[in-house]
Amino acid sequence: MLDFPVWKRIWVWALTLIVAACSLPTLVTQLGGTWPSQLPSPQVNLGLDLAGGSQLLLEAQPSDVAKQRLETMNETVRTRMRDAKPRIQIGDVSTANGRLSFLLEDPSQLDAAREALLPALNGTGSVREWDLQVVDGSRFVLSQTQQGLDQAVTQAMDSATEVVRKRIDALGTREPTIVREGAKRIMVQVPGLQNPQQLKDLLGKTAELEFKLVDTTALQSDIAQGIVPPGDEIVPYAPGTPGAGTSIAVKRLGGIRGDTLTNAQQTNEPQTNEPVVSIQFNGQGADKFGRLTTENVNKPFAIILDGQVLSAPNINEPILGGSAIISGSFTTQSANELAIQLRSGALPVKLTVVDESTVSAELGADSIHKGAIAMLVGTVIIVLLIAAAYGRFGIYADLAVIINVLMILGVMAVFDTTLTLPGIAGFVLTIGTAVDANVLINERIREERRRGRKPFQAVDLGYKEASRTIFDANITHVIAATLMFMFGSGPIKGFAVVLMIGIVTSVFTAVYLTRMWVALWLRRARPADINI
Incomplete structure (x- = not known):
């Protein structure tokens, strides 16, 4: 148990220092410093309750499905x-x-x-x-049937949740929380976003793209009165387009939906340099689009987004190859947002914002400050008590606790994990868990000394016997944390993640790291007695 050859010492020290070093970018930036851009910078992301941000509650209507x-x-x-x-x-x-x-x-x-x-x-x-x-x-x-409708609503909400996730990820926002709530609601939390309007604009649009033929036989006077030929429907022009305030009649059936799109990018029109959206269809969509434009040359067709006409250009020639351009008096930002919506797919059901809230960054900073004070006070008290109770062995345990905290941060940074306020509570709990392991080991060493064992034997048996109890207890903790992560959501998951990481690092520092330090000291000093 106390045999540590050179290769094992190098391996333990290398693992410890590398993982602990991964926490430095987070510590430096949180303390107000600047981390060099030339160096790797894994960061622990802060959750909504720590970094501030926006929260939206979206709701769908089953009647739309x-x-x-x-x-x-x-x-x-x-x-x-x-x-x-x-x-x-x-x-x-x-x-x-x-x-x-x-x-x-x-x-x-x-x-x-x-x-x-x-x-x-x-x-x-x-x-x-x-x-x-x-x-x-x-x-x-x-x-x-009611069962069929319920199944369709469930499928639509699952698809909508995934579309919402893709749209938010395309914004470059890190670690959003997107979860289903009940049968027809989605909770969206985006840390660091103080103005939710851009998010509302992005998620509030269905992005259902359609290409439909314009019925040129319909009279504008009849359209204004809501009268159209059988098989037609009236669609208004979108605000900001040249035809805004008027409507046109389009063929209800026979068009093309945007669900066959494979890509959409914001670009500029070569002649006018105006922002437009370039789209690309898959094979099936390209064939349908090519057939539609081939059979209707010199006829207008409407580009419709979310029930509003963006433009109604004339088909001058067949459009083959599966590529097309969407124009409609866009700005660069609005064209980019539309491209994001089309790339991520159309929402299968319209979502409306039924509740929104914003957590200020100041409130998050206050949470971090108070959480850090709680952790610092708890750590200082534990360090002093352990050092006073176990002497040299207590100092080793204190160093292990400090390294344990750095390793938890390092692992979280490497895996791009989000830290929430419950996560800070998990931090404090793991500190106690790490100390508990050292207390078990040191008390077992004391017990072996009272039985008359020599220092080397007492330490060896102390680590060996206590390790069994430590592993059994921590396996139970891992099972509990895993269940919380699997079946919990939001804050519960944040707590479970930190707890699981802390269990692994605390066992490593308490059992392996301190044992290596103690073994090296014993072999070097050869003490006749140990003060523990």
């Missing part, structure tokens, strides 16, 4: 009836009262129509998503 599913099923019904062999003729499709209904022109095709629709009723899962009824022998009525 139901509306989107109706529109998707509308397109599916038309496609399946058109692709059936022979083609099944149907009348206008109605989506009134949250149900989708249509009339067969030929009642003899009833069985064929039912057979064509059955695969779409269950979707891709095992839950039946739609109920089908046949009324008067020729009218089909499809209504959404």
